[in-house]
Amino acid sequence: MKKTLIPLLLLLLIGLSASAGCMMADSGYQSAPMVTESVAAYDRNIAEEYQAAYPDQKVIKDAWVRLRSPDAKAASEEITTIAERYNGRIQSLSLTSDGMRDGREQFSATIVLRVPSDSFEAVMQEIESVGILTQREVKSRDVTAEYTDLHAEKRALENQVGRLTEILLKAGTVEEILKVQSAIDSAQLNLDRVTGRLNLLESQIDEATITVSVQEGEPIGIDSGFSVTSVINTGIAAFLFMIGIIIVAVCALLPLVVIGGIAWYIVKRRKE
Template sequence: MNYRTLIILIMCIAAVAIAGCTSTQTGVTKSAVSPAPVSADLGGAQSVYSTNEGVSSSGRSVMIPVPTTGGGLPGQGTDTKIIRTADVSLEVSNVTGAVAVIQGIATTAGGYVSTTSIGTDYNNRPTGTVMIRIPAAGFDSALSGVQTIGKVTSISTQGQDVTAEYVDVQAQITAYQNQIAQYNLIMKNATKIDDVLAIQQQIDTVQTNLDRVTGRMKYLNSQIDYSTITVSLHEPEPVGGTQGHDFVAAINDGIAGFFGVIDAIIVFVISILPLIIIGGIAYGGYRYWKRKRPAEPKTGTPEQK
């Protein structure tokens, strides 16, 4: 093997090696930039995104953001979210006055009165219901203040842990916001009307879902930040019965009874009127028959005559 042959052999080996390296590098690059197809619902609640290639109605490729499942355990980095409520039943001397006191307790605690109703029960005793919303931090002190208004006949408190739902809704909001941001970026690069319409339709769908979960988040925050206390009020039964003697009521009852008797007599007379008519006809017939009957001859002893 001469010198020239050796040089040619070395150049061939180098060319083969360079070609192999270039092929390997190209394959790795394509694998890195080509997104793995992910099957996921665009309306799902996720927080991490990849991209997937779709085809618009015009045949042009469009990169569509697809949500993927995010890692992490629910509740990490999130405080416990508790919805606290209480139901209290009180016996008070004056329902109207107690309602005013409860309203004062709510205002002092930085809360407000949600609903108020005052009425009477079947015994005409005053009753009332008041629902107040109190900042969560002042829930215990407000509840203690309510119990001092009257005699507690029943009380119950509830604490609903909504941490998992809160984290889930939070993740959904982040996911939908990221989706809308991705679609807006795609919209800027769209040049065909069909592509713009297709992307806008996706944006509208995601925006609807975002509005829904945002409303749910507002509701949860309202229930968590402000606890609810519902107070039912009633007055005690008076001594000697629910009502005292009422002279006017007695007169009214007597008049009502009198007219009741008159009504009963009228109903009775009308009911037996057919019998009276039949009886009258029968009696008249009998009298008529008796008058028309020939008189019987009188018989007896001479002494009797």
């Protein structure tokens, strides 16, 4: 009896072991889709999370202003002072000589300044009062969606690098280590790229860009519009206009005078 029970017990143990192995295999195959679905759901939720965290609109503001001023150098210094007063900064400033006019050297200036977006309108008003405004252009670009997507992508890549780093610590062979390290390097490269784009975007959102062009012109007169320089320039222009008319008239009448002189000379010779 005992000899018969021993083989039966062995067969029973083998059967239980096989069943347990099949169940473990099935559970292993089923876990992969579940992990993939959970990661996908997590990535989808990241955008919604940041949309809730950053509900305000993210706008990039750019402006171009053209001014006419009797002194481009002084206007540039005043614009620099305005930017500094609003915690802004001068990104670039160039001063160019435009030659001599009315006995003095003329200059033009181009100033690119970055100012806090909250102070954009106030800075624009003060800059436009520095000289005579001849052109004004303002552009606003809503980048809320791009900002949210970049934050979500950055968060997902950070988590990916973290998970791969944990896997790397558990790698047992050189081949596994190399594969995981390659995946980490690729994810880190994408993370650095996204972080750079996000930093640039945040900088453009936080600080508006204003480009100011200043050209020298006639001195600004009193409120009535009277200007000595304008009067002189108008007089010179009128004088040159009259000289031009006289030259045109002479050129137009000269052939008639020549023909008339020749005809008179011929008639006179015949009478003699």
